[in-house]
Amino acid sequence: MHLPLQLSQVDPIVASFSGGAVGVISTLMVVEINNVEQQEGKRCKYCHGTGYLACARCFNTGAIVVVDPIARVDGSDCPLQLPATERCPNCLGAGKVMCPTCLCTGMAMASEHDPRIDPFD
Numbered sequence: 001m002h003l004p005l006q007l008s009q010v011d012p013i014v015a016s017f018s019g020g021a022v023g024v025i026s027t028l029m030v031v032e033i034n035n036v037e038q039q040e041g042k043r044c045k046y047c048h049g050t051g052y053l054a055c056a057r058c059f060n061t062g063a064i065v066v067v068d069p070i071a072r073v074d075g076s077d078c079p080l081q082l083p084a085t086e087r088c089p090n091c092l093g094a095g096k097v098m099c100p101t102c103l104c105t106g107m108a109m110a111s112e113h114d115p116r117i118d119p120f121d
Contacts, residue, residue, distance in 0.1 A: 044102035
């Protein structure tokens with residue numbers, strides 16, 4: 001068997017190390033893909049693994065609109081005040097709240113025997 005000139009000059013030990021490295025890297029990639037697929041099944045179904053839900057009071061904006069309920073009925077042509085905004089009291093302006101299902105971990109609860117829940121608190 002005749003090898004090309006470039007391949008015939010490569011040290012066999014170096015070639016075995018580089019070939020082994022390719023095998024190791026591909027094996028690690030397969031293991032990592034399997035880990036990702038397993039972790040996707042363990043994610044919280046409600047927050048999709050983020051640990052937070054959108055605030056329902058401010059619709060994920062962090063601010064609520066405060067409308068003055070009193071309108072002018074005396075017929076004057078003074079314009080009504082524009083609605084003002086203020087920071088949402090539910091999420092404190094963050095726009096998101098803690099997921100009560102996964103306790104902000106992003107992982108689905110396995111059972112009532114989950115170590116994250118201490119019944120003696």
